[in-house]
Amino acid sequence: MNAIEFKKVSKQFGAFFANKDVSFAVAKASIHGLIGENGAGKSTAMKVLFGIHPPDLGEIWVNDQPVKIHHPIHAMKHKIGMVHQHFMLAENESVLSNIILGQETGRFFIDRKQAVSELDAISKKYELGFNKWNVPVSALSVGDQQKVEIIKLLYQKSEVLILDEPTAALTPQEVQALFVNIQKLKQEGNTIILISHKLKEVLKFTDSVTVMRRGEIVGTRKTSETNEDELAEMMVGRKISFTYQGERKVLANTSNLKPVLEVKNLSIAASAMTHEPLVDVSLALKPNEIVGIAGVQGNGQTTLLRFLSNPAAFSRKCSGEYQIQGKSALRETPLSLRHKGVGLIPEDRIAEGLLLHQDMVENFLLGQHQDERYLKHGVLQRGIAREQVVKKISDFDIRPNHPGIWTGRMSGGNQQKLVIARALDPNPKILLTAHPTRGVDVGAIEKIHDSIIRERNQGKSVLLFSAELDELIDLSDRILVFFDGRIQGEFARNEFDAWNIGRVMGGGQK
Amino acid sequence: MSRWSAFQTSLLHPTVRSFIKSVLGSILGLILGLIICKFAGESPFHILKILYTSCFGSGYDFGMTLFCTAPLILTGLAVAIPLRAGLFNIGAEGQLTLGAIAVASSSVVWPSLTSHPALQWLAIPFAATLGFLAGGLWGAIPGVLKAKRGSHEVITTIMLNFIAAGISAYLAIYVLKDPESTQAQTVFLPEFFHLKPFTIFNGAPMGHLIWITLLGVVLFHLWITKSAWGYKLRAVGENELAAETYGISKQRSWMSSMFIGGGVAGLVGVVEVLGNSHRFKMGFSADYGFVGIAVALLARGNILGILPSAFLFGMLQKGSGSLDLETEKITRELSYLIQGLIILGVASEGLWEILSTHLKTRVLKGAKRKNG
Structure with a gap:
């Protein structure tokens, strides 16, 4: 019996088919992977199933019956639940309040006792080992917040659980624990649909897997009968490699080179500006080096990046020293840092990097609006900037290849390539790079990694912040692991090991 | 590429989209207003004819229409310029009031202007500067409060x-x-403080000022779209965080846009005091500052769009008086009603959503039927 079946479902946004004639089936009591690059349409398919976007054409069948799902309430009625990639939790409220939201028991007053006893039963049945019902959600780790989301679905008696990129913010240890729980759910008769772009996890934990590309289904395979290479080829449409294949030039003697960027005993207290304090952080970045910054999100990396790219904003809130090329940089602003050869690829390209309602040329000028190449007598030289953008489009293979395109209409990967092209345009000596491949298609990841390594090989210094451990291990010369606002451990390239780094990310010792 | 997607791609450009929405919204508002007239017992064609004659019937009428339009261009700019920096200036009414009284007081502020004939050519520029500064400083107050203290500009401007x-x-x-x-x-x-009206307007108080206003709009358009300063304003207005990340001060953009916006509102004093009544009269403004909000919204913050938008509202303003006189059942309030309906039409994002989905499914189903 199929728990879920898509029959020729189409969903269109503007001229763009997010889903086109999508048909696939998910067997009951199985773990089904749904994979594809960013923008392949897997999230859209699941939003159609969950009633967030009703389909334009086609049918959805639940338990071999055709159903109409035009609102998440309909989906819940059909016992379908979804854990979104960004959790939908009210952070200041208790776990209990979050779980019973919309399902309150009791006639007039909420019967919390009854709810707690039901939740204890669920926790016991699925061996989740969770009982912090009265703790505010904000006090929980990311892994526990995810558990809350799952328990919430079970409390709603969902039988089909959609998990959207559930491992994106977890350490390797937490990922392991999550999949143990998912196996247990399956044994109890639940169906799990796992959206992911991490092939290794899908291969390890699912029963069958459906691959999507450009809004269409490429095919469905039994997990036991496929492998990483086949799935990757299905996803991208050509053969790709997973680890960086390019040349990694080694300089003869880097140890006596002077650091170009140095931070000494930096402490920043938590304030309205930043929720993540930093405690006594010291690091040095030398030429010809990529230093990776690892850590579970929220352990101070964001504060460090904000400080390094705009120290003047922290002038009265920090203690310690920050030097660039041996000179104090504590009073520098983003523009003056750019002048000193520091390039920035911000954490969140949409929130911090782009003007989505403007074209590529306008976006290319952001931060470069006072560069003498593009500004003459107070007038921005759009023509010159446009020529430069055309050049970058071919250098970085940005698509669509028209500089007049509105950046909000570009895919994540192409937006990111534009942000990188902009950061490299003034030929910086130091590159502060955060999550350069977050939400970027597999094909574009190669290109982005290439350009980062190329910069390093040319003697530049790169500080690489990333949530993808594989990426850090692939690219970095050293990795610094942040935990609770301090550097918990440092790994040299010959010590790289995902499991060990993961343990330090969770607060353990090296 | 299907017919629908080709059609849609041509509409993708945000400026084209907002232009279409504004035009359709205006037409929708007008039609709804005329339907209401029908219910009130007046022929819609009769109403349209009255409006047309009232606005364009004679040189005097056209001059008066322009005279109603000019302050709306200025207050439209006063709202649109801060809007590009992300601020909603509800305070154009206050800014233009202070601008007008500053213009009217210019002979008192600099008495030697009036006594020395050699200085008299300075009178009009001096009065205009005074009006701009008064409105600008009044506008800068909420700008500074927002930048330094985070006070919401809507509250402070009100x-x-x-x-x-x-x-x-x-x-x-x-x-x-x-x-x-x-x-x-x-x-x-x-x-020598008076602006001379054109004779073709038969006494309507509108002269060369209209050229200066048009030129001003074009200059503001170039400033916003071409200059580094304008770029910074727009970047802040569109994405504060990105602008800050790349070294653009949102505080500076807020303060400067509010100063300039307020200053432009203050120039309404030039139109009214120097062009028309030659003194400040309490209550001279026909809510220009508030209609300016509608003008800027209809233009969707586009500086050049202010011109047709202000002209439309200017016509409604001018025509409203004639509705009182020439019909039995319709009063001038109808023109306010139409103004409101136009704004509703333009602002009803949900309506555009429904229209576009409806159109889309029809085209999709049509294509499906043809193919299958």
């Missing part, structure tokens, strides 16, 4: 409107009052 009304009343009644008049108005300005 409050400053009341304060400006109080200040102007105090000045007009106690300080600058014309001793020979029983009304609350300031002294009559000497003749």
